Amino acid sequence: MEYVTRGVCGQDGCRETRYYLDNGLWFCRRGHQQEGQQIQHDDDNFGSQGKTNRVRKTTTVEKVQKTYHGRQGFRLFILAYQLIIWKQCHVFIHNKGFPQGFETVVRDLWTLRLRALAGKLDDSSDDGNYEELFSSQVPEPPKDQNTPYSHGSKASDSPKLIETLALCYLGALLMRLPVSIGDTLPNGDHLHRTVLELTNLYNREFDVSFPPLNTPPMLFEYIRQLALPLEIYASVQNLQKVVDFTYRFPIASRKRDKHLAFPEAQMIALVIVAAKLLFPFDELNRYPTSAHDPATQVIDWGHWAHVQKQFEERTAEIGKGKEILVTEMDVLDMTNDQLDEYMDWYENSWLDSRGTETRPVSNPLVDMFPTGRAGIESQPEPPLHGREDELIDAKLQTIMSTLKPRRPISDEESINMEHDILRPGSSYPIYRYISSLPETGRLFYESAARLVGLSLQSVVRAVLHTELKLQQWQERKRRTEFQGEEFAWDFLNHSTKVTTDDKNNMEGMILSDENQGIEE
Structure with a gap:
């Protein structure tokens, strides 16, 4: 018997796709007769006399799916x-x-x-x-x-x-x-x-x-979105020359440096290191030697974390382009308006005009559950939508207005003091794991990770490897000075002016991790 491949039978759960023709009727291979598939002979005019009324016949067209290979x-x-x-x-x-x-x-x-x-x-x-x-x-x-x-x-x-x-x-x-x-x-x-x-x-x-990345606008945007003082910009440029980051994708990357193979990971790692050097997360007082040192400003990280959380809450509303990222956990925290907005988006994106899903559905009960909010006029978009730039600027102004000054202490003045003072960059902590991050430091790392689209673990590792590179540079410099050779700063002065205070900050960088020389 000759069979023809057609759509799925569907009767009594039958999944047969092969059919045969018997006396003008289609039957699946398991014997189920197919409705609307009869082959009819057009003998309406046979033996007709007088006036003939023709009735348009309704033909059922079945969509046949075909799978292509090769x-x-x-x-x-x-x-x-x-x-x-x-x-x-x-x-x-x-x-x-x-x-x-x-x-x-x-x-x-x-x-x-x-x-x-x-x-x-x-x-x-x-x-x-x-x-x-x-x-x-x-x-x-x-x-x-x-x-x-x-x-x-x-x-x-x-x-x-x-x-x-x-x-x-x-x-x-x-x-x-x-x-x-x-x-x-x-x-x-x-x-x-x-x-x-x-x-x-x-x-x-x-x-x-x-x-490479278009550094000036991207670096400026990172600093702006993280609400950091603009002095971070010059510090990042100086650090870039020390660690020799190119901000471009490498042709081949070493296994140990895999976390720094991404250009954006390099840039955000330097932003974080610069912030830790100039504005550390701990409560230790580090006094600069000059009033021109950017470390004369002190960030209240507790206030920064509070403002950042407010910013994230205000921008957490579902916006155009973000609905596809919603998870079941996000739904539990939604307000009524956010739920309505999400369901409207789902209806417009995945349902047809009848309220059924866009894929074929044969459930006869679907029409009993109409969708949409009948009788409810569409509400205008909340004013926060499309105002992310304004919110970022407001956050930046709020944090910058709360910066506190720190009195500089010159080297001559420190000699007469009864106790030693800490300089910017000294007692610099490194964090090997996410669990070792302080509360405010973790929030800052998380915000930086979201900014470049990396996981928190990847950012922690990128920062760690950057700090190890700086440690190696510092050790090479000390060995050179110990041998009586003058250390060359020319590579730092190339295309970027480096002040004495910038050099002192990098020279005073002391990693305080209990296990140095960390391997991956």
């Missing part, structure tokens, strides 16, 4: 993948204010990536008609081809969905846009690693190198 299936996957990239570029340009040329840059990156996949595609995918592929219109699938494709090098591996965001990030990097992975994903360790792998792939396969 090169044809992979080509359909690539078409869908390209559509996702195009939609993401459209959102970045029209909703996020990216320049029009952004799509062209991402398209060029994807073109190179597509060349590495040529072995898995048929000849028609390499005809140069890229405009057809990179658009909102999906072409018709090619004819069946059963020739299997083989897995080659990593460059020819199937692209993953997260690489679509990585391509957009690399496009922004090439255009020198001050964009952080934290702007895209709140916890993007995976995305950071994916971008690193892609940069290595482009360099290895196509000899493409990527520039």
Whole structure:
């Protein structure tokens, strides 16, 4: 008996997809008759006389699903993948204010990536008609081809969905846009690693190198969002030269430095180290030698933590683009208005006009549970939406207005004092684990981690390795001075003016961890 493959039978839980025709009726292989599938002979006009009234027949069209394999299936996957990239570029340009040329840059990156996949595609995918592929219109699938494709090098591996965001990030990097992975994903360790792998792939396969981060605007934004004094900016630049950070993705990274392989991890680590040097979290009094030293300002970290928590609570409301990140734990803490807003978003995104889910649902009880808030007029967006910049500025002004001054004590004055005084950078604590962070220090680390889209553990490790690099630099300097050689500061003075106070702060850095020389 000849069978025809159609949709799932569905009667009495039958999952059969093969059918046969018997006397004009369709039956599944297990004998279930299919409604609306009868084959009828059009003999309405047989033997008719006089006037004939024709009645339009209702025909039932069944959607038949088909699974493609081999090169044809992979080509359909690539078409869908390209559509996702195009939609993401459209959102970045029209909703996020990216320049029009952004799509062209991402398209060029994807073109190179597509060349590495040529072995898995048929000849028609390499005809140069890229405009057809990179658009909102999906072409018709090619004819069946059963020739299997083989897995080659990593460059020819199937692209993953997260690489679509990585391509957009690399496009922004090439255009020198001050964009952080934290702007895209709140916890993007995976995305950071994916971008690193892609940069290595482009360099290895196509000899493409990527520039460093656009440091000035990104560093300024980090300092602004963390509500730190602007003096941190110069300190970070000085520290960068000491540890020789490049703020660019390495071609190959050592295993020990894997936490510093991400450029944004390098930058945020230096911001944290500079903050700990100038404004430590403990209650020890460290007196600068000059009134020009940035350490003459004292941050009340308790007040900073209070203001930061208020800021996070005010920005925790569900906003456009954040709904997809909501978890079941977040729902428990939502207010009534936030729950209504989330359900409105869910209805608009995942339900059709009838209130049923967008995927096919055959439940007859669905219509008994209408969705939406009937009779309730839509409320205007809360004033906090779209005001994140204003909230950041308000937070910054609040914290800056509470900075306290600290009296400088010169070296000559300290000689006449009965007890030794601490200088900025001395008794510098390092934190090997998350559990060792003080309460206010942990909140500061967490805020910095969210800013760059890294986990707290990754940021703690990045800061630790940065501090170890500074410790090694300090030990080399001491050995050089002990041998009677003059230590060269020229590399610090290059392109950035370094004051005597800046040098003293770095020279006075003493790591107070009980186990120094920490290994990963």
